[in-house]
Amino acid sequence: xxxxxxxxxxxxxxxxxxxxxxxxxxxxxxxxxxxxxxxxxxxxxxxxxxxxxxxxxxxxxxxxxxxxxxxxxxxxxxxxxxxxxxxxxxxxxxxxxxxxxxxxxxxxxxxxxxxxxxxxxxxxxxxxxxxxxxxxxxxxxxxxxxxxxxxxxxxxxxxxxxxxxxxxxxxxxxxxxxxxxxxxxxxxxxxxxxxxxxxxxxxxxxxxxxxxxxxxxxxxxxxxxxxxxxxxxxxxxxxxxxxxxxxxxxxxxxxxxxxxxxxxxxxxxxxxxxxxxxxxxxxxxxxxxxxxxxxxxxx
Numbered sequence: 001x002x003x004x005x006x007x008x009x010x011x012x013x014x015x016x017x018x019x020x021x022x023x024x025x026x027x028x029x030x031x032x033x034x035x036x037x038x039x040x041x042x043x044x045x046x047x048x049x050x051x052x053x054x055x056x057x058x059x060x061x062x063x064x065x066x067x068x069x070x071x072x073x074x075x076x077x078x079x080x081x082x083x084x085x086x087x088x089x090x091x092x093x094x095x096x097x098x099x100x101x102x103x104x105x106x107x108x109x110x111x112x113x114x115x116x117x118x119x120x121x122x123x124x125x126x127x128x129x130x131x132x133x134x135x136x137x138x139x140x141x142x143x144x145x146x147x148x149x150x151x152x153x154x155x156x157x158x159x160x161x162x163x164x165x166x167x168x169x170x171x172x173x174x175x176x177x178x179x180x181x182x183x184x185x186x187x188x189x190x191x192x193x194x195x196x197x198x199x200x201x202x203x204x205x206x207x208x209x210x211x212x213x214x215x216x217x218x219x220x221x222x223x224x225x226x227x228x229x230x231x232x233x234x235x236x237x238x239x240x241x242x243x244x245x246x247x248x249x250x251x252x253x254x255x256x257x258x259x260x261x262x263x264x265x266x267x268x269x270x271x272x273x274x275x276x277x278x279x280x281x282x283x284x285x286x287x288x289x290x291x292x293x294x295x296x297x298x299x
Contacts, residue, residue, distance in 0.1 A: 012286040019279040026272040029263040036261065045260060052257035058172070059250045065168050066243050072166070072178040073236050075129045080229050082124050083185060086117050087225060090194070091218045097201055098212035104204050111201035118155075118194040125149040125186040135182050137162030149186060155195030157188050170242050171249075176235060184228045185221075193217045 028037050039046035096102065097110050125135050126147040132140035136148035139162035143150075150158040161182045167175040197214045200206045 008289045012282070012289055015282050016279075016286065019275065019282050022275045023272070023279060026268055026275055029268045030265070030272060033263055033265065034261055035263045049257065049261045052253060052260055056250065056253045056257055059246060059253055062169070062171055062246050063243075063250065066170050066239060066246065069168050069170060069176060069178050069239050071129060072134060072168075073232060073239070075127065076134055076180050077229065077232055077236070079124050079127045079135070080180065080185065080225055080232065083121060083225050084222070084229070086121050086124075087218055087222045090114060090117055090197075091215060091222065094197065094211065094215045094218055098208045098215065100208045107201045107206075111198045114194060114198040114201065118191060118198070121186070121194070122149055122151065122191070134179060135186060137164040137179065137182055138166055139164075140166070151191055151195075155192045157191075161186070170239065171246055174242065176239060176242070178235075180228050180232055184231075185225050187221075187224070190221050190224075193221070 025041075029035065036042045036045050036049075093110050093114060097107055102110070126149050127134055133142050133148050134140070136142060139148060142148045143159040148159065148161060152158055163181060163183050165177045165181075166179040167177050169175045193214065197211075197217075200211055200214070203210075
């Protein structure tokens, strides 16, 4: 085959173009730190990258959900701790008032404290976190925008309490209840008993036996609160275990994504250096192939 000047020139230009593409590829990898910058660079890596990225995003969402679970449970536990303190104080008052040494005026003072403690427990029942009522089941906005726990003059609930579970997905296919069952602690019996207890203390005809019956009633409510805290603590322990597993899954997924799409920077720098040498050699060879024209001599 006869090799012409035109063929040499075209081959040189084609090789230079290919060299420029390689230089551009390595410079992109060096600038972005990624093996590919468009799906056409390597469809297999691009497809796997999308799968891994979806997996990482999903696990990161689970981590955010677990943070929300901690928010619910920690605030619920804090509120139940206040309930425990309030009930224990009420029991102390019941024991004091039933020993027969208090006069009518002193019982009235105790009744006043009982009513204040009842109001405090009602405020705890209406605890809001992030503008949500955490002891109102799925009715986190309350009843028509009003507080979910409201009492009438007899100590009865004005509106029915929502007892539905609030669940949050914390890992693939696993949902956990984050709220305390409202009817396990803040029962209608609790507020009715406190109302009756205060009324009994104000009754001058009430005997020590009549007042002492409320010790048993309060003990029952303390047991309910303890059981609710125990159930909450068990779920907190479980969420801690799930959190550890999700964190490990995130590390694994990020490693797989990095291995799939991140460039080996040392290898890229070596390739770029080598390609620069090749490109300089190509330019040098091209300058020898392209023969001077008559205009070069005339100039």
